[in-house]
Amino acid sequence: MLNIKTPTLVLDLGICRQNIRQMNVKANESKAFFRPHFKTHQSAAIGEWFREEGISAITVSSVSMAEYFANHSWKDITIAFPVNLLELDKINELASRIQINLLIESEETANFLSKKLLASCGFFIKIDTGYHRTGIDSGDIVLIDKVLKSANPAKLHFKGFLTHSGNSYHAKNKAELQQISQHTTNELLKLKKKYQAKFPNLILSVGDTPTCSQLQIPEGIDEIRPGNFVFYDVMQFALGSCLLENIAVALVCPVVAIHTNRSEAVIYGGAIHLSKEHASLLPYPGPIFGLAVSWDGNKWDTGNLLGFVKALSQEHGIIKITKTDCRLKPGDLVAILPVHSCLTGQLMRKYYTLDGEVIETLNS
């Protein structure tokens, strides 16, 4: 039983496990290998729920996250982040005991690793198909060839091409999302066609929650790496990737003041709990920082939407009350569905189940 006095991140186990099962079924129905990204939950215990569904290989976004999961018996980990050369020692240590796959997007990095790696690693060439955050432009064959040439096969085993279509987060509707996914797939398939003779086992790896949730896994894609779906959040709801009922975490917060004249409630729950991530969601004006739903002491109720979080400062949140007969008062609790569950999870460092059990994370 939960006895909440300060902002507390509550996890609904049933919803979370259903999200995991559902994505796993979808991957199995396609021909894609499912290598979920663990950066959203960062928890060994939640990792076990994936293992129970048959998952054996994972994705992480930092060397320290790889280390944490390696220490929890994961033996095949892709670090989906451009290699941080300064962490060579830790990478060597990890590669000496498990399968580690790295992301390379420059000759410098390929040369450095070819010289300095002590144990062999897999590597993907990070490809940019339009997001323009990281990666080699999918048309830049010259640079791809240079990287392949620089990579010493005794140290670096080429696994394939990997992309993250983060531009899917800017798609205005499903048709646009489909276009982005189609473009990414086409670009990757061109690369596969070009390099398959030389590398017959090369893998095309994609993965972002909007496309993996909303669309079929495209033919020819070998691996998917979504992560956020484990919890989902208001941003994914706004994008059409999930229903509010699929969101598995809520920040339960004390109400500390009510301003009836402007239909606002002030909560203890701010940027240090939710993060300053915001989303646009009709019919709300301007950016929102969360959705407020009722909390009955045991669970939250997405059917009882009280309002939206209109502003956050360090520890304060301001809820604009939209429900007409809402009767909040200081000392009450409300549940906030977060805009970005990855960042909220990182900030809160652990989860409490509805039964009051603590689930630790890398950051606990």
Place this chain on the structure above:
Amino acid sequence: MLNIKTPTLVLDLGICRQNIRQMNVKANESKAFFRPHFKTHQSAAIGEWFREEGISAITVSSVSMAEYFANHSWKDITIAFPVNLLELDKINELASRIQINLLIESEETANFLSKKLLASCGFFIKIDTGYHRTGIDSGDIVLIDKVLKSANPAKLHFKGFLTHSGNSYHAKNKAELQQISQHTTNELLKLKKKYQAKFPNLILSVGDTPTCSQLQIPEGIDEIRPGNFVFYDVMQFALGSCLLENIAVALVCPVVAIHTNRSEAVIYGGAIHLSKEHASLLPYPGPIFGLAVSWDGNKWDTGNLLGFVKALSQEHGIIKITKTDCRLKPGDLVAILPVHSCLTGQLMRKYYTLDGEVIETLNS
């Protein structure tokens, strides 16, 4: 000596102590009592540097922060946040051993505390002079009287009126800032005039870094509570509260990729390190998430501005390089001046001095 391999929050002791001294001198030159807000640094060790300047009373923004500093020998603490009634037990425990001042803005809270407090606390009535986040409207004498009437003087000792003019962060220039400060002062002085006969020792307490840094402390103000000035940040620089040279913290980050064609560097350093807070700063287009300056292995150099952080995801930061002869490569380090040092400090949990010494915080 610092040996940095992952994003690391570095603190320049000299700058920090100068910021503390300077604000203390300013408070002493006015008639205002200096009760600094400790929510920015949240560190017992940094608290001692204030103590060395003669500071004896502080402000915090949560009960747990009050507990932490009470455990580090601070005996007079204002919790500048509407009372969280659910934390009554901890408040009682704290009030039994030190002077605790609470913020009240409703009859319900005054009634609740009048009944339930076991030891006496001071209290301020939180006044809203235009920020509209929390507090009773400065003109709402009816509600102020109700709160005063509800507060049992055996439990709740009335200290005065407290406001936070957070709207100062929206001032477009010094003249606007002056107007906001003048309005706040006038409203508070009206209240003082009205209630001083009954409460001859009542205090007017204000405090935000922009007005305390840029303007003279107004006549008639009894107490100031700025906090951010201890480190300052890019937001304060953008507001004109400090120079870049006054910013006492920088996040030192590894460079992991370079995209020369679009003049961008990718760093290991994202929203989980810096926070997603952003600021507008001419001449940069759109919001910025930090300023990148050079790091020579021992210190950062605000005279060598490399570019600005144009985007952040969970662990990635994208620097738009503006310096023409900038020659960054993977494996280099750059220093990011954060937009909001309070949030960056909270996320990073500890500071490293330029000498490599660790400074712990409440969150370590």
